[in-house]
Structure formats: structure tokens, C-alpha cells
Amino acid sequence: MADKTTDMIPGLELVVAADKNMGIGREGDLPWRFKKDMAFFRETTQDAANPVVIMGRKTWESIPHRFRPLKGRYNVVLTRQSDYQVPPNVGLAHSFDDAVALAKTMGDRYFIIGGGHIYGLALASPDTHIVHLTEVDAEFSCDTFLPALDGFQRVWWDEWIEEGGHRFRFTRWVRP
Numbered sequence: 316m317a318d319k320t321t322d323m324i325p326g327l328e329l330v331v332a333a334d335k336n337m338g339i340g341r342e343g344d345l346p347w348r349f350k351k352d353m354a355f356f357r358e359t360t361q362d363a364a365n366p367v368v369i370m371g372r373k374t375w376e377s378i379p380h381r382f383r384p385l386k387g388r389y390n391v392v393l394t395r396q397s398d399y400q401v402p403p404n405v406g407l408a409h410s411f412d413d414a415v416a417l418a419k420t421m422g423d424r425y426f427i428i429g430g431g432h433i434y435g436l437a438l439a440s441p442d443t444h445i446v447h448l449t450e451v452d453a454e455f456s457c458d459t460f461l462p463a464l465d466g467f468q469r470v471w472w473d474e475w476i477e478e479g480g481h482r483f484r485f486t487r488w489v490r491p
Contacts, residue, residue, distance in 0.1 A: 326442045327369075327415065329427045329434060330359055331461055332449035332483070338457025339431060343377055346455040349478045355485055356428075359447050361387045363424035369393060369414045374429040375401075389421045393433060411436040431459040438462050446488040453481045466490050 332352055333339050340346065360368055368385055372394035375383070384390035384405050391406035392399070393414045401407050406421065408414035411433070418425045427437040437443045446467055452475065467488040475482045 326444040327425050327427055327437055327440060328445040328447060329437055329443065330356055330447045331429065331434060332356075332451055333461045334451045334453055334455045334457065336454055336457065337461045337463070338455050338459070339429070339434075339461050340459035341455065341457050343373055346457055347451060347479070347481065349449075349476075349481070349483060351476055351478055352449050352483060352485075355447075355449065360385070360426045360428065363422065365389065365422035366424045366426065367391060367418040367422035368426045368428045369408075369418055369433070370428045371430045371433040372396065372399060374433070388426075389418070391417055391421075411440070415440075415442065431461065435462045438464070444490050448486045448488060449483050450486055451481060451483045464488055 331339055332345070334346070338346065360366055366387070367389045369391045370393065372392055375392045378385070384402065389406065391408055391414050392401050393408050393411065395409060397409065399407065406417045408417050415425065427433055427443070446464060467490050469486055469488050471487040473485040475484045
């Protein structure tokens with residue numbers, strides 16, 4: 316279906332993949348690995364002059380060392396741990412509001428990339444206007460879930476893609 320959003324609304328954007336039950340993770344990792352979804356994630360979060368990704372500490376730690384920080388994006392790690400250390404070229408915040416404020420000083424487009432608790436904070440924020448959701452047409456045994464997209468409307472979806480014995484599609488949801 317054609318994308319009905321011609322101009323991106325300024326504010327926070329979520330990038331997430333979820334199964335039929337809105338499961339997004341298992342034991343601190345993704346329950347699936349789809350190359351095309353990883354490419355979609357990379358392209359979406361780098362589609363700006365100065366993109367910023369905001370993530371929780373556990374999401375940061377789940378990224379293999381060789382890929383940290385995520386290239387082409389300013390990385391902000393959100394943690395309650397006051398003594399947590401990140402590399403000098405990575406932002407550190409101890410509250411959601413501080414993470415967003417830091418992102419706004421460092422870039423021009425802001426993506427929330429996990430985990431579950433951070434997604435919940437972002438969905439509750441009036442600054443969040445867009446959700447880039449990869450809908451996985453399967454059920455996985457997840458222990459982390461995406462909160463309901465209450466107040467958001469699906470405005471765009473792509474064709475189903477088959478990979479690794481599963482199908483998925485990219486969608487965009489907006490809060491009017």
C-alpha cells in the first residue's frame with residue numbers, strides 16, 4: 316500500500332519488530348534473525364542528516380561489541396545505573412526525558428530502538444508520533460512484549476516477505 320505520510324512528523328520514532336502476540340524479545344535477544352529486517356532497521360535509522368538512536372542499557376549490551384556504537388547514528392544509552400560507562404562518542408542518560416533532550420542536541424531525527432521498558436516510556440510520551448513496525452506473521456516464545464499501540468493508526472504497509480521459513484512485512488503507524 317502506498318505511504319500516506321508524505322512529510323515525517325517531527326518527534327520520536329520507534330523502530331521495532333514484533334510477532335503476532337507483540338513479542339519482541341527472549342532472554343535479552345531477538346527471537347529471530349531476518350536479514351531484510353536488519354537492512355530495513357539500518358536504512359530507517361540512518362535516513363536523516365544526523366540520526367540519533369536511543370536504547371536501554373540491555374539493548375546496548377545485546378549489540379555485539381564489533382557493531383557498537385551503531386555506525387552512522389549518534390547512540391544514546393539510557394540506564395538507571397549511575398556508574399555505568401560508555402565510550403566517549405556515546406551519550407549516556409539516566410532518565411527518558413534526559414535521553415530525549417540529549418538526542419535533540421545531537422541530531423535531527425530520533426529513533427527509539429529498545430528494549431521493552433524504553434518502548435513503553437516512548438509510547439506514553441506525547442513526543443512519539445511514528446512507529447516503524449515489522450509485523451512477524453508467527454508466534455515465538457517471547458518474554459518481552461511491545462505495549463499496545465493505542466492511539467496509533469496504521470497508515471502504510473508493504474507486501475509480505477518470506478525469509479527463514481517465516482513471513483513478515485514492514486508497516487508504519489502514526490499518532491494523529
